[in-house]
Amino acid sequence: MPNTVIEAAATLAAGRTTSTALVEEALARIADPAGEGSRAFMVVHHEAARATASAMDTLRKAGRAPSPYAGIPISVKDLYDEAGITSRSGSVVLKGSAPAKLDAPTVQRLRRAGFVVLGRTNMVEFAFSGLGVNPHYGTPKSPWDRATGRLPGGSSSGAGVAVADGMGFVGLGTDTGGSCRIPAALCGVVGWKPTARRVPITGILPLSPSLDSAGPLARSVADCALIDGFMAGEETPTPPAPPPMQSLTFGLPRGTYLTDGMDGHVAAAFEKALRKLALAGARIVEVDLPELTEIPQVTAAGGFPASEALAWHRRLIAEKADGYDPRILKRIRRGEGMSAADYVDLVNARARIIASVAPRTAPFDALICPTCPLIPPAIAEVEDEKEYNRINMLLLRNTSVGNFLDRCSISLPCNAPGEAPVGLMLTGAHGADQHLFAVSAAVEAVLAA
Secondary structure (H helix, E strand, C coil): CCCHHHHHHHHHHCCCCCCCHHHHHHHHHHHCCCHHHHHHCCCCCCCHHHHHHHHHHHHHCCCCCCCCCCEEEEEEEECCCCEECCCCCCCCCCCCCCCCCCCCCCHHHHCCCCCHHHHHHCCCCCHHCCCCCCCCCCCCCCCCCCCCCCCCCCCHHHHHHHHHHHCCCEEEEECCCCCCCHHHHHHCEEEEEECCCCCCCCCCCCCCCCEEEEEEEECCCCHHHHHHHCCCCCCCCCCCCCCCCCHHHHEEECCCCCCCCCCHHHHHHHHHHHHHHHCCCCEEECCCCCHHHHHHHHCCCCCHHHHHHHHHHHHHHHHHHHHHCCHHHHHHHHHCCCCHHHHHHHHHHHHHHHHHHHEEEEEEEEEEHHHHHHHCCCCHHHHHHHHHHHHHHHHHHHHHHEEEEEEEEEEEEECCCCCCEEECCCCCCCCCHHHHHHHHHHHHHHHHC
C-alpha cells in the first residue's frame, strides 16, 4: 500500500489500486480489535466512505476525477462540522445537540477535491490539553511502546494515532497551543500549524479564537502542504520545491526556556539532527529571544484560552458542569479570575512581544528547536493531578510560542527508526507558510538520509 497522499495519487493514476481498496484497507485497520481504532475514532462513516470511494472510482474511470487526489481517505477531528453530524468535541455534554447544517469550509474544500472522509477522530475534551487524555471515550496510545501505554499528545490525539497507524493518509486537526504538532511529535508523524486566519476556522468548535488554527497531520511535509493548500482554498496546490540546504539559515534560540526539563533521548536526537543539517550546509546561528520568557508571565492568569473558552462555555457549565472532565473544567474556569482590563492588557502585551521578536528573527529562514522536551510519557503517569499539570505544561511550552507569536510552525520526526519518537520544530514568520513548507521539505530530506 502507498504511504503518502502523493504516492497514493500516483498509484491511483496508474491504475494499480482503487479508492475502494484504499478505503477498505483503512477501515480494516480501524476495525482491528488489536489496534487503536476504537479509541482513535469517535465515529466511523463506514457506508458513506464506501459509497464515496465507489463514486470516485467511477469518476476516475470516466476521466472525471475532481482532482488527482480524489478517493484518498482522510479523517477529521471531532470538532469540525460535518452536515448531519453533532460535533461532540470529545465531550459528553454536547450529546443530543443539534447536528451541523453544513460542512465546515475546510471540510467542504477537501470533499470537493474528492477526498473520502472516513470518520471523526477522538480528542482531548474541548481541545484544552496537550496530553491526549480523554476519560469519556478512552485515550488512544502512542504507536511507540504500546505495551506500556504512552500518551499520544493532544489535543488532536486520534488524528495523530490514526495517521501513524495507517487509518487514513491525513488527519485534520486544530492547533491552539500545539494540538497538531504535539501529537505529531509523540506519534512520529508530521504536524502543521498555519498562520492563523490563513485557513478559515468557521464551522470548527472554538477553544480560543485569538489563537486557534486548523491544520493537517500526515506522513510527509508534501502531504501537509497539499492538504493545507486545499484547506486554504487553493484550487490546485502543489508540493513544495525544497531549496538547497546551503542557502538556509536557522535561528537556534539561546538560553534554557525551550530546553529546561528536556529528556535525554530528545536532547540526543535534536543534537544529531542539528549536526546533520550543518553537515549538509545549513547555517545554524544562536539568537537571543528574551521575549519568550515574558510569555508565561503575561499569560499566568490563564491567557487567551481560559478567558475565551469561558465566554463560550459559561452557559453550558451552568447547566452541565458535572459532565465535564474536572481537569478541563478547572482550566476553563481560570477565566473567571480575569477581568476585561486583564484581557486588554493581554492583547496589548501580545502585540508588543510580536513586534519585538519580529526583527530579531527576520534574518532566519526558520527558528529551530525540539517540538516537545519529552518522549511520550506513560499514560499512568498523568493519573496524578500534579503530574498531569506538570507534564501538560512541558508538552505545550515550546509549541505555544508559535501560537502566541501568530506564526506558521511544523513538527517533523527526527528520531532514528526504532527509537522513541522525537519531533523537530521549525517556526517561520507570520504569513511565510509557503516558504516554511519548502524549508521543511529540505530538512525532511536531510533527516531521512
